[in-house]
Amino acid sequence: MCTSIVEIAPADGMAKGEKEWFPVTRSVVAYDHARHALLGDVITLDFINSDLPPGARAAVELTLESAKALRAALDKAIAEAEVEEAERADSIARQKLAAARRKVRARVEA
Amino acid sequence: MLFYRGLTATNVTLTGDNGTPITAYVARPEGDGPFPAVVLVHHLPGWSELYIEMTRKFAHNGYIAICANLYERAGEGHPDDVAAKVRADGGIADAQMVGDTAAAVAWARAQPGHNGKVGIFGSCSGGRHAFIYACTKTDVDACVDLWGGRVVMGKEELNAKTPVSPVEMTKSLCCPLLGIFGNEDRAPSPEQVDQHEAELKAQGKSYEFHRYDGAGHGIFYYHRPLYRVEQALDGWSKVFAFFGKHLAG
Numbered sequence: 067m068c069t070s071i072v073e074i075a076p077a078d079g080m081a082k083g084e085k086e087w088f089p090v091t092r093s094v095v096a097y098d099h100a101r102h103a104l105l106g107d108v109i110t111l112d113f114i115n116s117d118l119p120p121g122a123r124a125a126v127e128l129t130l131e132s133a134k135a136l137r138a139a140l141d142k143a144i145a146e147a148e149v150e151e152a153e154r155a156d157s158i159a160r161q162k163l164a165a166a167r168r169k170v171r172a173r174v175e176a
Numbered sequence: 177m178l179f180y181r182g183l184t185a186t187n188v189t190l191t192g193d194n195g196t197p198i199t200a201y202v203a204r205p206e207g208d209g210p211f212p213a214v215v216l217v218h219h220l221p222g223w224s225e226l227y228i229e230m231t232r233k234f235a236h237n238g239y240i241a242i243c244a245n246l247y248e249r250a251g252e253g254h255p256d257d258v259a260a261k262v263r264a265d266g267g268i269a270d271a272q273m274v275g276d277t278a279a280a281v282a283w284a285r286a287q288p289g290h291n292g293k294v295g296i297f298g299s300c301s302g303g304r305h306a307f308i309y310a311c312t313k314t315d316v317d318a319c320v321d322l323w324g325g326r327v328v329m330g331k332e333e334l335n336a337k338t339p340v341s342p343v344e345m346t347k348s349l350c351c352p353l354l355g356i357f358g359n360e361d362r363a364p365s366p367e368q369v370d371q372h373e374a375e376l377k378a379q380g381k382s383y384e385f386h387r388y389d390g391a392g393h394g395i396f397y398y399h400r401p402l403y404r405v406e407q408a409l410d411g412w413s414k415v416f417a418f419f420g421k422h423l424a425g
């Protein structure tokens with residue numbers, strides 16, 4: 067295939083390239099013929115930095131089934147992470163509220 | 177002449193689109209000629225080793241051959257990484273490709289021992305690009321499109337870089353066209369190849385399409401599982417017969 071199946075998403079994080087870690091700016095998901103895997107068409111994931119030379123790239127080629135499994139794993143991990151983040155935000159908010167109450171009480175008592 | 181012809185190969189710098197310097201790999205057969213020329217337009221995986229080898233293959237078969245790096249503006253690196261960067265930037269503009277390829281055609285035409293004929297050859301996105309070039313310019317004498325995807329494009333696929341569906345350019349095709357396709361391909365699909373063929377007929381263009389069963393995309397890519405040995409051998413014979421007919425001096 068010579069498809070136009072390409073999805074590009076902004077990215078903020080780090081990826082491990084050929085030799086070292088680099089900051090990423092884009093995640094690119096494509097479905098096209100494999101360049102390296104001995105497979106026909108594959109889901110290709112590229113994590114790149116558009117502002118750095120082309121070597122700033124971490125890439126994988128996955129079968130469609132592997133990509134679906136990865137998606138499920140990502141969905142699960144992200145859902146759990148969001149619960150944890152919500153709990154953390156709730157806990158911080160409660161701590162801030164308690165601190166504010168303590169301040170008010172201290173002022174009243176003074 | 178010995179059975180195996182000698183050849184020389186090297187890199188040259190062209191003045192590409194908008195005056196940008198780009199590199200091209202060139203190969204020419206040993207001897208004074210006259211030789212026809214072939215301009216290779218590389219595929220989506222970039223200025224890859226496969227295309228460098230095919231450039232030499234044409235020289236080995238008696239053609240002055242040139243393959244320009246259409247992705248050079250993305251920077252230096254392994255062709256895979258360069259191609260990935262180009263993909264992340266939404267590909268290259270068709271107009272830029274035409275400008276760069278025109279420089280490769282001009283280089284071929286300026287070579288000593290050239291017989292005055294130039295063929296253009298590409299696979300995958302390069303097949304699409306070769307066809308666009310032959311519909312945009314008038315300085316090539318034969319065009320080979322190997323399984324070029326997105327020759328037939330929907331309106332939703334058009335953008336600033338690819339503003340026109342190539343099939344709409346068919347009326348301006350300046351030379352005979354050879355197309356080779358696998359019937360198991362989906363880009364282009366057999367239905368899209370039908371559409372292109374119907375337009376070629378409607379416009380009264382000289383063309384020959386060869387469509388192989390048991391094959392999909394990338395029939396000639398001997399390093400990939402896409403390779404189909406029988407269809408590839410037959411396809412290469414079709415390419416050389418086509419260029420032999422239309423590029424003879």
